[in-house]
Amino acid sequence: MQLSEFRLAVAEEFGTARGKALVREMNLGAVGGLTAEEALAAGWSASQVWSALCRENDVPLERWHGRGRPDPR
Incomplete structure (x- = not known):
């Protein structure tokens, strides 16, 4: 996972404002x-942090993988 994919995954899963707050403030x-x-x-690594x-936010396992990746063309 690239850093850009991490950022997109956070925004997709948690929303932009909440995601930014979690990244800055939540201890993991x-x-x-x-x-x-x-x-x-x-x-x-971005994938370890993701x-x-x-895990800390109880995101279902099926949503851990593939988030943040561009849609295939």
Whole structure:
């Protein structure tokens, strides 16, 4: 997952405003208690951070994969 795909996935799943707030403010246990923003800056992969964000927000597993990817043409 690319960073741009991560950002799109967050917006698709949580909405733009709420997604931005979650990325900045929610501490995620799966990435050492960092926020998503901090984890990305610390070198965690976008896919690891996306999985952590999904887990912490009880996103159904079937929506974890494929989010943020452009529609195939």
